Amino acid sequence: MFSKETYIQRREKLRKSVGSGILLLLGNDESPMNYADNGYHFRQDSTFLYFFGLNHPYLAGVLDCDTGEDRIFGNDLTMDDFVWMGPQLSIAVRALMSGVTQTGDIPSLVVMLEEAKSRGRKIHFLPPYRAENKIKLYEWLGIHPNESKARASLELIMGVVNQRNYKSEEEIIEISRACDVSVDMHTPVDAHGQTRNNRSPDFCRSSRDRNSVGRTDFVPDYCYNKRSNTS
Secondary structure: OOOHHHHHHHHHHHHHHHOOOEEEEEOOOOOEEEEOOEEOOOOOOHHHHHHHOOOOOOOEEEEEOOOOOEEEEOOOOOHHHHHHHOOOOOHHHHHHHOOOOEEEOHHHHHHHHHHHHHOOOOEEEOOOOOHHHHHHHHHHHOOOHHHOOOOOOHHHHHHHHHHHOOOOHHHHHHHHHHHHHHHHHHHHHHHHHHHHHOOOHHHHHHHHHHHOOOOOOOOOHHHHHHHHHHO
16 A cells, blocks of 8 residues: 555646546445355455555545545444454545545545535546445436446546556555566576476376376376377
8 A cells, every 4th residue: 555645646636637527436345145144355456455455355435526535435344243343444544545534434424425416517427347336326326227327527537547547656665576476486496397398207196196086187287288198
């Protein structure tokens, strides 16, 4: 996470780019595997990360182009959550990390959106790709999931794209660092793979016998590589 000043500047630039209305940026929710509390590894929406930096599920951000105010909405965890996860930061504390001082729960977000709609204010949002966010747009704005992509804001899309196309110096540093980590990870893996490819056909046969558990078609991948090298 960058400094809060970075996120403040990014949001200010986006508000000026779009010009007017409310910008609704949806974070991602947890994705369960086989029941609600057993989820896949959480991946936050990239645009939400870019403008708020918060890698936490069930959040939504609002940028008001007319007043210059930013808000983050989300429901704080309960005591039942703390039993499994331990103490967690509140939404208000998390929001301060990205320079946002105004927060609220999801019901208060719904009320704010309804007031904006009643006043005829335009509510901008990006094309949703998660089913749960399509449902949120239907519940909050009355936009059917089949229509959410077509009714997404072109002004917001262009504002986000034009901003994220250009990398700041601190972004370039982090990108370079990530590339270095990738090299450090893949180099030993590649060396290990070459060692496995050089194993003898006898080793492949013994591995097949140990691992096949009754299967006659099981051959480790590296044996296929060895066979192709010796054919």
